Amino acid sequence: MKKLLNNPDDVVTEALEGTALTQPWLALLAGRTIAVRRDRLVTDDNRAELPVALISGGGAGHEPAHAGYVAPGMLTAAVSGAVFASPSVDAICDGIRAVTGDAGALLIVKSYTGDRLNFGLAAELARADGLAVEMVVVADDVALTDDDGNAGRRGLAGTILVHKIAGALAERGAGLAEVAAAARRVAETVGTMGVGLGPATVPGGAAGFELGGDEIELGLGIHGEPGVSREKLPAADELAATMIDRIVADRGLSAGDRVVLLAGNAGATPTMELMIMVRAAARALRERGIEVARVWQGPVLTSIDMPGASLSVLPVDDEQLGALDAPTAAPAWPGGGGSEPAGADEVYVPVPQAGEAGAELGEPDAGVRAAVDRATEALLAAEAELTRLDAEVGDGDLGQALARGARAWQAEPVDGSAAAILRTLSAIARREIGGTSGPLYAAGLLRAGEALAEGAGWPDAFSAGVDGVIELGGAQVGDRTMVDALVPAAEASRRGLDAAIEAARTGAAGTAEQTARRGRSSYLGERVHGHPDPGAVAVVIWLEALRG
Structure with a gap:
């Protein structure tokens, strides 16, 4: 040691x-x-x-x-x-x-x-x-x-x-x-x-005893x-x-x-x-x-x-x-x-209350609600794998972060319009996910929800959400981030969800040969080569789940 x-x-x-x-x-x-x-x-x-x-x-x-x-x-x-x-x-x-x-x-x-x-x-x-x-x-x-x-x-x-x-x-x-x-x-x-x-471990010596991975003294x-x-x-x-x-x-x-x-x-x-x-x-x-x-x-x-x-x-x-x-x-x-x-009861003080953007739920959209349920289930199932991927190239918290957001949705899901659901997801992302991914997902979901509320179709709403992610985070295609999967997926979405998924897969796979210029991976230089960006992989996971 x-x-x-x-x-x-x-x-x-x-x-x-x-x-x-x-x-x-x-x-x-x-x-x-x-x-x-x-x-x-x-x-x-x-x-x-x-x-x-x-x-x-x-x-x-x-x-x-x-x-x-x-x-x-x-x-x-x-x-x-x-x-x-x-x-x-x-x-x-x-x-x-x-x-x-x-x-x-x-x-x-x-x-x-x-x-x-x-x-x-x-x-x-x-x-x-x-x-x-x-x-x-x-x-x-x-x-x-x-x-x-x-x-x-x-x-x-x-x-x-x-x-x-x-x-x-x-x-x-x-x-x-x-x-x-x-x-x-x-x-x-x-x-x-x-x-x-x-x-x-005594200096110059050996450990005093051995324990199994799940044992204590x-x-x-x-x-x-x-x-x-x-x-x-x-x-x-x-x-x-x-x-x-x-x-x-x-x-x-x-x-x-x-x-x-x-x-x-x-x-x-x-x-x-x-x-x-x-x-x-x-x-x-x-x-x-x-x-x-x-x-x-x-x-x-x-x-x-x-x-x-x-x-x-x-x-x-x-x-x-x-x-x-x-x-x-x-x-x-x-x-x-x-x-x-x-x-125990005095540790906490009340949280100041603020109105949520998605307070007006509108007419429930059962299809979008079901798609979000599938996406959160997929992120929970992928928690360990995303954590493993992130540990290789970052700080190892992506799987847990996205899982926190997924659990928060499952604990209090919303039945409302597509715009209201995305706004709710945006609030969950900024409140529960934290780190870098939280505000980026929050910005993208909020921007996409606003576009839907103004009458845009899904491809335009998707593109608006990706623009929000880029404007807030500053990453571009080639920087080895989630943007490398989001941008091609948004561009291909006009040809349908299958095309968007395939474009996202190709973009995520390509990050394995890129040198990171954003995020924690940017400190590792060429050591990230051979490993796909976990944020881009996560995009593929929830996109695939949307298809059902």
């Missing part, structure tokens, strides 16, 4: 150096993979005045964790080990000594054996040196229980909520006992469940290890509901509780998909009568390049919510605070 690397052995150091360049308050201890706040380094002059330090860390590979949270309002230092490996005891001790004054330090540790051992021993050594150090272990993984015959629950993305609440208290000057108690309360009540759609950790069960991939709504049900049951949540929701990107999940999971998870909580006070999402604690997501749910009171809303300069924190998110 291709990676943007130099030497795999240097990835942690080089990544931290890059992180420090983007965060002016961040510094690295010389020769160490330890990020610290510049303004919180201990000296003999400030030791007595420094507030409680918050120190976290663990293996690398979870970026932006943990250095991305070293900032006012969150962590004071982050100690990084190698990829997916705990830092050493000595490294943790260096981090503690660098930022811990008389007020002491709180270590926030995820529940993995290596982290618990190394941070625990470092805390003991720091106490022996006279420093006040407390440690909180986060085990928010609801996929496991402590008596499952394994190493126990793991620390997952819910740890970030511990950082935030403890960080807000420390920033306003709370003592170590108060900060530690607040952190433990969050650690004991937050619940997280993760899902992986594929493995993580449910209940997995953050180090590339498989989950507790391998399942078939369900729809996002079902998957999110399953994860929320597990969290709700494990953490004893019930109707009337108030929570915050944090959706984490495992590393390679498109934002679009994560937002769908956010929507589904919030809906699942509300359907169970649980109030969702805040919703955040982002790459908060990743597993390098793993596709997947985590959902963390934390029951909160007013004080905790205030701490979560408190300002922080940490760039990795996904929430800037704010008011309660909208409910």
Whole structure:
């Protein structure tokens, strides 16, 4: 797998150096993979005045964790080990000594054996040196229980909520006992469940596991290890509901509780998909009568390049919510605070109403209605093939775009005159199809409908529609677009529909040898040769369907 690397052995150091360049308050201890706040380094002059330090860390590979949270309002230092490996005891001790004054330090540790051992021993050594150090272990993984015959629950993305609440208290000057108690309360009540759609790939290494095309790992950790069960991939709504049900049951949540929701990107999940999971998870909580006070999402604690997501749910009171809303300069924190998110019914506002050009339906034309029904069926049947053709020479969305328009017609077809039907199709095209094809089809159908309304015959209306497409899009015959099929078809239509179809086929076939000068294909140069233009092919498909 291709990676943007130099030497795999240097990835942690080089990544931290890059992180420090983007965060002016961040510094690295010389020769160490330890990020610290510049303004919180201990000296003999400030030791007595420094507030409680918050120190976290663990293996690398979870970026932006943990250095991305070293900032006012969150962590004071982050100690990084190698990829997916705990830092050493000595490294943790260096981090503690660098930022811990008389007020002491709180270590926030995820529940993995290596982290618990190394941070625990470092805390003991720091106490022996006279420093006040407390440690909180986060085990928010609801996929496991402590008596499952394994190493126990793991620390997952819910740890970030511990950082935030403890960080807000420390920033306003709370003592170590108060900060530690607040952190433990969050650690004991937050619940997280993760899902992986594929493995993580360690720099210089191999993928952690293999999955079938329709499989997921449910209940997995953050180090590339498989989950507790391998399942078939369900729809996002079902998957999110399953994860929320597990969290709700494990953490004893019930109707009337108030929570915050944090959706984490495992590393390679498109934002679009994560937002769908956010929507589904919030809906699942509300359907169970649980109030969702805040919703955040982002790459908060990743597993390098793993596709997947985590959902963390934390029951909160007013004080905790205030701490979560408190300002922080940490760039990795996904929430800037704010008011309660909208409910499912409040996401939408009414659409301004405007009269449609086809409001006057006129005398129904059963023949045209039937022809349009056939054309939309044909476009739906050809969706996969058009998508394949478009993926070879464009952005792969044509089949889906035209299918959206076809489904919209089938959902609300119109019985009216030929002109009214074309006007309705024009409105559907501009509203549903989108992209480049939507406005072009909308212009052509609108112009053709106007021509029919003014008494033109079908050949003249067809030609008027093609003129509308050309005027709006600017393409000409030879540019390798839908125009290469439309223009000859319109010219031949005076000899009948069969002649128009044959002319369109010839025009579409000819695009396979043309160099594109319009659309996405124009960026590919001669690489499109041998592949017909999918827009021209689509013209042939719906023309053939009109014949019946």
